[in-house]
Amino acid sequence: MNTFTQKTLLGVMLAGTTALPALADDISWIYCGDSIDPVHEKYIADWEAANEGWTVTPEVVGWAQCQDKATTLAAAGSPAAMAYVGSRTLKEFALSELIVPVPMTEEEQGLYYPHIVDTVTFEGTQWGVPIAFSTKAFYWNKDIFEAAGLDPNTPPATWEEEIAFAKQITENTDFAGYGLSAKTFDNTMHQFLHWVYTNNGQIIDADDNIVMDSPEVLAALQAYQDIVPYSVEGATAYEQNEMRAIFLDGQVGMLQASVGAAMRLADTDINWGVANLPLGPSADGPGTLLITDSLAIFAGSGVEEKAIEFAKFITSPDVQLEYEMSPTAGLTPLRPSARVDQLVEESPFWGPYIEGIAYGGPEPLFTDYKGFQNVMIDMVQSVVTGDAEPAEALSEAAAEIEEYK
Incomplete structure (x- = not known):
């Protein structure tokens, strides 16, 4: 076992934790959430x-405790049989020999949308x-657009337009142009990676080389700097769900968000649109x-x-599609199907969530994912607060994450 990785995993162990009951023919499942989804209850039976x-x-x-619970039990040598984990942690678990491979046949892989299998x-x-x-799409408040002198039915198609629209909203209304999230929180990195993957950028390539210090990623970080003056004030105080709440309150013109935003907007008076x-x-x-x-299978x-x-x-x-279509799930479908096509036809806001997949990129896999994540958050925050210029911040971050791959 890699010594650094072993220390990383053992560091989260909690004193006094006990394993789930070990029965010869029982599959213990650490299930994240507040309750078991009824779809899963039905199919377990x-x-x-x-x-x-x-x-x-x-x-x-x-x-908040789910991932640590799975890690603690596995590192202590008394693992659950299976656990719900963020795919970002699979490399760390694999190198630590805490999980077993779950190979997919070509037929199984072919059932998913492009790049989904890459995430595992x-x-x-x-x-x-x-x-x-989960994928993201672009939301805009049509009434704020109109108040700013923008066409309420024409969202920005490029970063250049997005920044210009945010500027126009800020200068011509009492609203913020854009909802930029930069809190010390995991989705600050996720929000930035959406910009990376809408500019054909990469963080780490298939050969495990760090390729982040590139013109494509630099352009994304520069765009962050450029849109800060026209975003919600104090972006480092907000994570994405808090920023979504500001949008739902009608106080910001533009936002990138998951499909859960559309579900919530249906119950508001906001005149909104969604696009790629x-x-x-x-x-x-x-x-x-x-x-x-x-679902990771523990050794x-x-x-x-x-x-x-x-x-x-x-x-x-x-089974998966039934779970994804659950009103409380708020998930992007993992696989194409006739039912998904019907869903897009019936509820067009689903379209951008599906269309972005083909050119999307997977969440990067690192041996020490939290170390990588923290470097990325620090990089984004340094640019958002004006403490560093994009080129300098990017080069430093690219060098620093080498130790975490």
């Missing part, structure tokens, strides 16, 4: 009925089964960051093979 003698025992753990792949092997997927994320000068087409959460439970079987069942196309 179906699977148990078809697999006599086997049970699946979910342990519901809140989002390290050194050519899949290490988790995607169970949740604006594109940078090097873009080949509509892009977005592709974020997945996955040492004694039921690894059966846990893989169940994980693939509970995320199989029909």
Whole structure:
């Protein structure tokens, strides 16, 4: 085991933690959230009925503690059979030999949208089964556009237009032009990566080379600097959901957000629109960051093979789509289907969330993901606050994340 990685994982162990009950034919599942989704409850029962003698025992753990709970048990040598984890952690778990591979056949891989499988792949092997997927789209307040003298039915198509529109809103109304999130929080990095992937940029390539110090990524960071004067004041105080609340309150003209924003906007009086994320000068087409959460199968439970079987069942196309369409899920579908096509036709706001996938990029996999994330947040914040210029901040960050790959 890599010594640095081992220390990283052991560092999150909590004194006095105990493992889930170990039964020979039981698959223990650390399940993130406040409660089990009814879709999963239904299909757990179906699977148990078809697999006599086997049970699946979910342990519901809140989002803030869920990942640490899975890591703690695994590092202590008493793992759950399966856990819901952010796919960003799979490389760290794999190098620490805490999880087992979950290889996909070419047929299985071909059922997903492009690049989805990349979010769980390290050194050519899949290490988790995607169970949740998020992309972003662009929202604008049509009434604020009109008040600023902009066409309310024409959102910006490029970064250049986005910055110009934000400036016009700020100068001609009492509203902020854009909702920029830069709090010390994981989605500050995610928000920035959406800009990277709408300009054909990369952070780390398929050969594990850091390629972040590039014209494409520099342009994204420069755009951040350029839009700060026309964004909500004090961007470092807000994470994306807090900024979304400001948009829902009708106080900001433009925002990038997940599909959950559309669900919430339906209950407001805001005159809003949704479109593809604006594109940078090097873009080949509509892009977005592709974020997945996955089911990881932990080594040492004694039921690894059966846990893989169940994980693939509970995320199989029909079951997964039913879960994604749950009113409370707010997820982008992982796979194309006739039902997804129908969904886009019935609710056009879904279109941008799907269209951005083809040119999107996966969340980068790092051995020490939190170390990488912190460097990225520091870089963004230094530019947003004016403490550093984009080129300098980018070069320093690119050098610093080398130790975390």
